[in-house]
Every structure is written in C-alpha cells, then in structure tokens.
Amino acid sequence: MTDTDALASLTDDDVRALDAWFRAANYLTVAQIYLQDNVLLERPLTPDDIKPRLLGHWGTGPGQALVYAHMNRLIRLTGQQAIYLSGPGHGGPTLVGAGWLEDTYSEVYPDVTRDGAGMKRLCRQFSSPGGIPSHVSVTTPGSIHEGGELGYALVHAFGSVFDNPDLLSVCVVGDGEAETGPLEGSWKGISFLNPERDGAVLPILHLNGAKIASPTVLARKSPEDVRALFTGHGYDVIEVEGDDLPGMHHRFAAGLAEAYGKIRAIQTAARDGSWDGAMPRWPMIVLRSPKGWTGPKTVDGVQVEGTWRAHQVPLSGVKENADHLRQLEEWMRSYDPDELFPDGIPNADIDANNPAGELRMSANPAANGGVLTEDLRIRPFRDYALDVTSPASTRVEGMRQLGAMLADFYRDNPETFRLFCPDETNSNRLGAVFDVSDRMSAEVVTDEDVKLSKDGRVMEVLSEHNCQGWLEAYTLTGRHGMFATYEAFAMVSASMTVQHAKWLEEANHLPWRAKIPSLNILLTSTTWRNDHNGFSHQGPGLINVVLNMRSAVARVYLPPDANCMLSVADHCFRSRNYVNLLVMDKQPHLQYLTMDEAVEHCTKGAGIWEWAGNETGTDGKPDIVLACAGDVVTAETVAAAELLKEWVPDLSVRVVNVVDLMTLPRQKDHPHGMSEADFRGLFTDDVDVVFAFHGYHGAIHKLVHGRPKADRFHVRGFIEQGTTTTPFDMTVLNEASRYHLAVDALNNTDATPANAQELREHCAQMLEKHHAYVREHLQDMPEVRDWVLGQQS
C-alpha cells in the first residue's frame, strides 16, 4: 500500500499548500459572513465595511475546510473521482469559498471572477437579497445536497454511489444533524453497498460539540461510546482530534490515508476476484475539532472557540462595537490575506492544492448529474399491454403490468435503474423485477432467504427516508428510478419530497444545472384499499403536498387501469426535473381501456368515456357530468352511471375520467392545464359536475378554481373516514359509493327524469342494507363479506 503510505505523510510543500488552502477557505468564510467591502483588508476595517445583517454559521467552517483541503490533496495524488456532501446547516460559505478557490465558481458564474472584484461580489451575494442562501444549496457548484433541512446528507451520499463504482462521496455529518432520526437511520447504508459494483461513501462525523445554544448528544458521549456506536453500525472507526497546527494536518492526512487505503483495499479485493463476499467493514472518520476553530478564542472575556457561542456569528454588533471590529480584523489578518490573495487572486500554494478540471469536487460531473444522464432504455410500453376486450368487465392486478415494465428496465439498464421500496415489492405486485435482480443485502445471506444477495439491485429497507433519499441522490447523479410505497406512509418522507421539489424548482433557473431524471413516486397500496390495514394506513395526503409545489415540477397522475398506468409510466420515466406522483392500487380492479384507447386518453390527460355515459340530449349538453380521478372512485362512478342508465334512462349522463390531475387548473396556473375550450368540452359551461376524487376533496376545489362556474363541482373524496372493513364499505364511509354518486347526480341536475324517486329509494335501501349488515351483524360476517363484495362486481 505505498499509495496509502505516500498519502499519510506530508512533505513541507504539502503542509504549505494544505495550510494555505485551509486558511484561504477560512478567510473566505469569515469574509462572506461579515464583509460587504474591503474584502481583502486593503485598509483597516471600518463599520461601513460590515454587512448590515450578519448571517451564516462560522462554527462548522474550519473543520470542513480541513476536510476539503485534504480531499483535494488525495484527489491530486490518486486521481480519485470524488464529490463532497456537506451536512451541517448554514455551512454554505465554506463550500462556496471552496468552489471559488477551485475556480469552478467563476466558471459557473462568470460575474463572480476569481480576483478581488469577484471576491467582493462573492461576499456581497452571500445571504443577501438576490444572492445565495447561507447553507449549501442548488446554487453551489459541486453539491447534490441542500443543507437547509437537516438529516439527509448521508442518505444522499449513499444514493450517489450506487452503480457508481469509481465515485467516492465524502460526507461530513454535523453532530447536530446526527441527532435527527433520518440521519441516524442512514448509517445503515453500508448494509446495502456492494464494493464490486458501487462506489464508496466516506462519512466524516464532525464532532465539534455544539448546536445553536447547547451541546450535542454525541459530543458529550465518551470516545468509547462513540466508537462503540459506529462499530455497531458496522464501521471501522478512525479518529482525528485536536486544534494544533500543523499537527492537525499531519494527523488528518494520516487518518484520511488510512480510510482511503481501506476503501481501496475493499474495492480492489471485490473487483479482482479475491473477495469472499463477506460484508466489508467500511471506514469512517470521527473528526474532533473545536467549534469555530481558528476563530476568536474569547469575546468580551467569555470563551467562544470550542463552545456553542462559536456556532453562528462569534463576534456580533461589529458595526457598532469598535472592539469587536478590531477583533474581527485581527482574526481575519491571522490568515494572512496579503500572502494568500496577491492582487486578490489565490496564490500558487492554493493553486497547488487544487485538483484539475473535472476532478475538482466542485466541478465533478456527478454533482451535476444531468450532464451524465442517458435516456432510460425503454421498450415499447405496448408490449406490456393488458388485453381489454370490453370495459369494466374483468378485475386484474394492474400493477403486475408495471412490474413487467420495471423488470425490463432492470434488464436493459443494468447500471442506471433501481427500484426503492420498503420491503413491499412483492406485496405491491412488482415482483417481476426479481426475475432480473435480487434484493440487495451486503449482510449475511442464508439458505432461507429468497431473491436476496449482495448482487441484488432492488433496494428494500424498512425506511421511507432511506428509500426516498437514495433515489433522490441516484437521480441527482444522473440515474433513473422509482420509489414505491404505501400511500399513507409516503407522508413519512413528505418533507424530503418538498425539499427535493424546491431543489428542482430552483435548478430550473440555473442554466448550468443540466436536467436530471424525475423523482418518480408510486403510491400503490392506496387509501381506499387499505381496508384490511385500517385507518392508520388510509391517507392520501401526499397528493396535496405535491399540489402545493410550483407548477414547473409538480405532476400527479391517477391512472384508472393498467394500460393507462403503462402509458403514464412511460412518460414519467422519460421526463426530467419533475416530481411525478403516480397513484394506482395493487389489488384486482376493473380494467377499462384498450392500449390504443389508453394512449389517447393519457395523452389528453382527461376525456369523456362515452361507453360509460348515456348522453341523450340533442344540444350537446348532458344533464349531469360524473367525473372521476383514481381507480376505486372511477369504478364507483362507472357503477353509478350504470345505475342511472338502468333506473332513469331519460337522464343524459356524461362520464369524464381524469388521469392527469394537472389538466384541471387553468393554463396560466399549470402547463398541463387544459384550454378553456377543452375544459368546456369536457365539463360544459354550466352543467353540474359530481366529481369522485381519490384524495381529499379540497384538492379538486383548489384545482378548478377560476374555471367557469367552479361552484358547480360537487366533490366526493376521502373525508378521513376509515377502519378495518370491506373495500366497498370504505366508499360508503366516505360517502363516495355508487349510491351516493347516483343520488348526487339526481340532486344536482335540473332535469326531472322519470323514476328518480325510485332510484333514490333504491340507493337508500341498498345503503341501509349495507349499514345494517356491516354495523349490526358482525356475527354474520361471512355473509356480510359475500354480500358486500358482491356490490363491487
């Protein structure tokens, strides 16, 4: 391991270059937080040089500067492909400064030149109106991780290296972030990592002791306990501690060399055939450096460095307090800016520590995954079509069609497609993927395990956070995938969905950010068919979350049957920079459309189902429109139309099905929005619409707002009623059954068809019969079930 030996020991030149880079990064961090002028300290600081509002966090910066500087040396010496994920909150200035030192920042933002003028701009834009946020964000070159909402740094690191064998993702985890559940859960990533095919993550837990106002849990644990914790998680723990310089350079270089040597040894063995297949013990580094290291040791006689007081802005009131202003200047001059930035330009020592070109972490293409993205190889989706000879005549588990499609994705894209799912791939009827790939586990596999191996690429872990976070990073680094989960439990990671959408929304405004594959979320154990699991499993809340996103990224599809799902999925897997929500249940459901009809229907996004309706009027207007979006409520709508046809044949009924929810809003509100002419074509100008919706009914009220006479939309949806019951009872509890819809139709039309009263009475009787059986005759359960299920045929 001579490579590692060479890495571990520093020459004087190494130390000079590393330390120059380290000091320069620290200087830029302080300058960004404090200065709006005189950023090179060409004259003594004055209050006018100080920003009016001091934002950004200093405390985390120096430790991250140390890591970044040393990673640069490692990359230079080894040619390693690497990206850097910065977990600590508001540690943006250090990473922004790193990109500027590496010249990437100026390449991406030509206005921010790599000289004194550019440095001034860099400082002024930081946490300023029209500028950039105080944490690493989508605007930061080299980042695939926004450090705003804490908890996801490590899960993103793992997602980035799956099927990326040459990539090393260095992930700095702050000890504040380490208190979050999602972060703590993401240490398990190594149990799903294959050293032969995947790259490596090097987690660096930065224990600098404190969060905003108090210590962190891990910082106060004994070193023995911290070692035990991460040994227990499966890591080989390497510790680096101190605050002395250049001592810390030597120790960190040795620690990083040890870690890198172990990573390469694991990978080499896995790739040259000498690996026995046992799960490797991957290295991690615990870095203990003082919070706000190299900053003011004391302020106003109170200890600052190494305490929570160094977390944000260690010197406050600098504009007003001459003593603080003087101390700031001393602090900044301690890094020797004259030496570091002659003529405002980083000096030769700094340059010497920068890798070249795309090896720079701030310029690595993996952190701008769209430039690496290749289209997913997709076979003609008609190959998976379900043969539908007549509408609403057969019940099929339509998800199996999608499963066949995903299986071929695995066949045809063996390095660029993965399915992520909390241990429910089979349960979700997507098990066809196991014909091509096992579940992944790096842990011990026994004879009793089925479709489980270290070579598997189907990702099952009982953690929505891990599933979603892995997929996010997998797409951010340019690959394709899907997260399939229970509809109700998609809310577990809803905040991640929101944050990813925010990333995409902002990425759309950055020309240098190439578009990445969309985040495809499949909800296929849905609210209406968790009749067996009960109320806790019944909740369509994620639809509303996605509807709040900007129209540029939000897409919600509710295919009514298998062929529509295939058409929609084909579209979603070809798309870029969207959050695609696909909602369809896994249970046997009625099928409606042939493949040709499905393609036409999905292309329009919504359409009239003439076969389901009964339009008898001569003026081109029905008496009532029955609309629906979602599989179960579509079945109820079609059945309600049947009831109306049978009992009140005089009534002119139109049935409209909506696949693409985003066709409903006005064109000015969403790019998928139908023209007003098309909207009137479906829903007329003024005829009342009984709308059966899969989710909470407020969503439809919101979507049709501003459409002609929006008040005529009478929505039935999930009204938060549920329990363990029968599928049909779920529709009754939520007042969205065929009987409710049929009566709604009668109540909301001006027409007065013959037999209307008879139909009302029939519906009331049927509901009464249902209630009587289900609610009062539990002891007659089997008959109840037969009867109730019979209602659904």
Place this chain on the structure above:
Amino acid sequence: MTDTDALASLTDDDVRALDAWFRAANYLTVAQIYLQDNVLLERPLTPDDIKPRLLGHWGTGPGQALVYAHMNRLIRLTGQQAIYLSGPGHGGPTLVGAGWLEDTYSEVYPDVTRDGAGMKRLCRQFSSPGGIPSHVSVTTPGSIHEGGELGYALVHAFGSVFDNPDLLSVCVVGDGEAETGPLEGSWKGISFLNPERDGAVLPILHLNGAKIASPTVLARKSPEDVRALFTGHGYDVIEVEGDDLPGMHHRFAAGLAEAYGKIRAIQTAARDGSWDGAMPRWPMIVLRSPKGWTGPKTVDGVQVEGTWRAHQVPLSGVKENADHLRQLEEWMRSYDPDELFPDGIPNADIDANNPAGELRMSANPAANGGVLTEDLRIRPFRDYALDVTSPASTRVEGMRQLGAMLADFYRDNPETFRLFCPDETNSNRLGAVFDVSDRMSAEVVTDEDVKLSKDGRVMEVLSEHNCQGWLEAYTLTGRHGMFATYEAFAMVSASMTVQHAKWLEEANHLPWRAKIPSLNILLTSTTWRNDHNGFSHQGPGLINVVLNMRSAVARVYLPPDANCMLSVADHCFRSRNYVNLLVMDKQPHLQYLTMDEAVEHCTKGAGIWEWAGNETGTDGKPDIVLACAGDVVTAETVAAAELLKEWVPDLSVRVVNVVDLMTLPRQKDHPHGMSEADFRGLFTDDVDVVFAFHGYHGAIHKLVHGRPKADRFHVRGFIEQGTTTTPFDMTVLNEASRYHLAVDALNNTDATPANAQELREHCAQMLEKHHAYVREHLQDMPEVRDWVLGQQS
C-alpha cells in the same frame, strides 16, 4: 438486591403460571388470525370455521407474549406501575389477547365477555368489518401507541415517563421498525431522562430476524456489533436468546430481573441522594427468539418458523387445503386449549399470572391519560398583555409575550408542563422559560453550558421526530405541552401529526377513552420571515395537512399580533383532544389590538377592523373587502388599505382579519364555522374579497367552498417563491405585497373611484423600483436594505 434475586429465579408454580399465560396468549393470537367459529376447538376444525380473509401478523406474537407474561409476574411481585408499548406492526392480536386474558377487554367492551362466547367475538372482530385493526390501536386498552406507522414506539415510551417517576414503560421494538430513521433516532431518549424525577423506559429489541419478505439489518449483524451499537447509544445490553421451553422462561426471567434491578438501583440512588449526577447506563434487553416461535416449523416441506415466511400468516389457503387445516388444528391444540380455557374461561394458572386492578398493563391509567389529566394551572392571560395604544404603530417581538406565559406554566405546573423544541427556544423568543427551568441534558454538563442541566425540563433536541413524539406521549399520559418549531420543518414530522390526529379522531368515538390535552404545535419561524434562511426554510405546508383532518380535531390559528396570540394560546392550553396549530412569527411585527379588543376578536375568530378600513357606503356594503389571515400578510393588507384610503378615498374598503381559520367553512363542515349570517356580515353577499393568506392559497379556496359566491374570493398567498432576500421582497415575490393587494382591490371592484389609475401607476412604479434595486443592484446592498425595510414601516 433480594428483590431482584427473587425475580430472577422461577419456582415450578411460576413456570406453570407463566407458561399457561404464554400459551394462552399465543393461542388467542392464532385464533384471532384464523377462526370465526369453533374458537375453543370443541370439535375438529372445518373449513367453515376459518375466516374468509386471513389477516394479522403471527411472527411477532410469541416473543411479545413472553415479554408480557413476564412483565405480569414482575408487576405482581413488585407492585411496579407499568405500561407496554408494542412497536412491531400488525402485532395487535397478541396485545388484544393480553387485555382479554387480564379481563380489561371485557370491562371496556362488555359485549366481549371473558368466556367462550366472548372469545368468539374477540376472534370475529379482529381485522373484520366493523371490528378492530390488525395492529395495536386506540381501541386497544392499555395502549398509548398505534402500531400502524412504524418508527415511534420508543419515542412514545420516553414521552410517557417524563415527570412520571413511578412509571416503567416497557417498549418492544421490532427489528423491522428498528430500520426506520425515527426509531433509530429515538434511542437518544436516555440522554434526556432524569432518574430522580422521571420514570424509566425498558426497551426490548426483539430480533426475530425478518420483515415481510427478507431479513432485517440488525438481525444479520453479529451479536458483537449489536452489543456495540447499543452500548454506544449508552445502554447496558442484556441478551436473552433461544427457543427452548421452559428454558426461555428461566432465561428471560433472569434477564428481566437484571434489567429491573438496574433500573431500580439507578432510581433509588437518584432519589435517596446517593447519585453523583452522572448519566446512568440504563439497561435494555435484546431478545432473540425465532420469528413465529411455537408455530409450524415447516409447511409443505419448507422451513417456516424462524424465517420471513412466519411473518404474517404461516399457513395459507386453510379453507381450501385440508392438510393446512389439519396442521392449523395441530398447532392450536399444541397449546392445550382444553386445559387453558375450561368452559371457555381462562384457568387459574392464567389468573395467577395476572396483576390486579390498575396494575394490569392493559388497565393502567397512564395508558388512558385523560383520566389522570388535571387542568393546566394558567394565570389570567391578560397579565402578559402588550400595551397597544394605537393600531399598527409599533413593532414588537410578540412571541416574548407567549414566552412569559410559558414561563409561568413552568412555575405553576412543575410536573405537568413541558416545552419541546429543536434547539431554538431562545431563537424563537421563548427564552423566558429559562428563568424557571434549564434545558434538559443527562450527559456531561460543562462550565461553558448555559441553562443546561439534568434538572432542566425544557426539551431541546435537534429532532422534530423526538420533540413531537415526546410531546404526543406526554399528552397521551395526561400532561400538557407545546412543540415549537420552524414552520417549514414541521413537515419533517407531518406524518406523526397525521397519525396522532387519527388517534384522536378515533378516540372521540370510544367513551372509555378520557380526553387528553391537545397537541399544541407552534410555528414561529415562519415562511415569510425566513428571508435570511432562504427557500428551503420557506414552506407553510403543515397548515394544509391539518386542514385535511376531521373537523372534530383540526384547529388552525393565525393570530395577527401578540395579544391575539395570548388569547388563542389560553384557549388551546385549556382544550382537549385537538391538534392546535398556532402560527405567528417571532420577528418584530406590527401590533394592532388592545387586550380587550384581542379577546373579542379571537372569541369570534374573525372580525372587521373598522380602523383599518374606509367604509363610506350607505348601503352597508363596501366596494371591496380586504381579508387577511397571518401576521405578515395582515401587515400588507393594512398597508394596502392605507394606500387605498390615501389614493382613492372614494372607494369603500372593509378590512377583515381572520384569526381562527376554521371559522371560514360552513357550520356543517366544521364546528367553528360561522353561521351564514355572520359570514355575510363579514364578507357580504356578493362583494369581491381580496384575501391575503399566510399559506398556500388553495387552502382558502377549500375553506370557503360552498359559501355564497365563493368565486369572488381572490386569494394571495405563498406561491412557492422564495430565496434569501428581504422580508418585503418575500411579499413581492409571492405577489402578496401591499401594492399587489391594492391593485387587486381596484381590479375586483365594480366601483370606479377617482385616481384609480394614479394608484395603479404608483404601485407599478414602487414595484418596479423595488425590482430594480433588489434584482439589479446587488452592489448597492445596504441602500437596498434600507429602502426595502423602509417599505415596511
């Protein structure tokens, strides 16, 4: 420790009673999953005895039965107050069976008698229409934890024992659940536990190996790594493993005795003055027993016991498969039901293992916290009033008023009130609580720490999941509290909020469940004033989540100023069984109402602010209504009204402020809904309303749906536009600034006041000036800031 010695060793009578109880619980688990008749096996099983649909999970049951049986013995011998939290999913039948064996079930549900007829009912109701879900739920006596959505068992256990010194919460964590982030993060609970004042949690990690279709991560780790992991988390790890009987009884009794002895030793020392204050090493148990232990070892020649195949229903197709039917009968008879249930009633051995009365875990009052709830002692909230002499004339950090109120809660309720917050109590201007109580930390405290001690009761941990979960359980066990967090990051635990609401919604239908203190969530670093933190910190999504809940539990308040907040908070802290969302920013904001005015305004929930408007019409109708809900948008609305008064004094303008968002829907849709007369009184019949809303605008469209001419409500709200910028720019980006609102008013009235065009031009100019400065003149930042901030005065 003779107590512990006695606990550790079992007499023959002990074994007989424990084993009878264990077998009975297992029998009931199997019976609930499979049988609808012949539940005592009084005759050979026939296909008709089998349920039509087999639901519920067998795999986790026997291990939990073992734990419960042994806890019963411990309680009998020690008199320990204890509750049981069951983490594993769908493990409901075992806990339901336990309650029935203890007779609690029949006490709570008299129809389910403790005899053969009752057992039949117990079986038939399980996972059946009109029955109970397959996981532990609100219907399960003795539970404060719904096992539907995984991840929260342990955080609920910790929340239950804070300030409950006599309570032991036994928490079984499934190894599937242990893969979730929230669960992994909740092991940190012991770092916040004070043995003197708080009770104890005994976590039992049940490693039975598998989830639905594959092994779990922890089950495949070496015992050394598992020990290391939990040692690292700070626990004293006790291991019990095996599948032999009665050997497992002896070993588990010894392990439980050891754990209990350590807990009592810690508590005794802490309470008799001999504790040195160092963080105790609390015990936990790792229990390794086969998945589906005591069930079918093999089925159709394939290994089942101990594998994932035993997770759900080990014998399938029992109605059709005679061999499986026979095997089911053999399995059930292996527990000897004739001996266990003579005449259908649990035998004397079982009774001998049941604790008495409220010591039964299924009957412990702590698990029905409403019966223990005492009203929070609240001083007259007018004591904290802000002196407001004229509206909209001063800017105050109104949150400090609430802080003073919370400080007195700590003073007056030293054992029944806590504030939970991710390390931002001071930042949220609630720091007055530190005058009364420190932050809690059981870890090492140093001289640099401020307001931090083991005696503190302010709960700061950088985990929304822990904060919210602790508070949930704190209220579920009958105490009061508040979770204060960043508005955007409230979405991190949104799914917990949803699940807690579902619990309350169902609890409302169970007369035996006494009402508990409401879940109070304070969002006080809000979307509009995260101008410094940027787009990732800007998101009002939780409001929409709460609006989807049933009206019986959902409450959303947007107090416009400090005095309104006091009035609202007073109401929320007196309430029961609600989810109260309180939204008000922590920054300095304009104040409007005197305390008297605030009380009147908040009592109505919405009202006309005559001083802000300019109603000149003689027909009792203004030309336009400007409505608002939320502090920042209220300020913009008041300013827009000022502009209108100044420029177009002919225009009759009404200003309506809404504090209680739930006054907007119809009375039939929410109990707070205004009468139609009141609604017309505020918003007229037909005058257009420009509504400036704090959150996403769709929420208002949903809420006013069905109100007279709902289309006349033109909503401005957060349209997902944000960045690091100035507060005023946030309102411009989201098209909700005073200038937008003033123009909206002109655009939506039929009136044609003089000077309207001049005002339009003024507004356009002001916005243009703003854009020019903010977007194009970054280099003039200080002036921009002064100018922009000047707009807000």
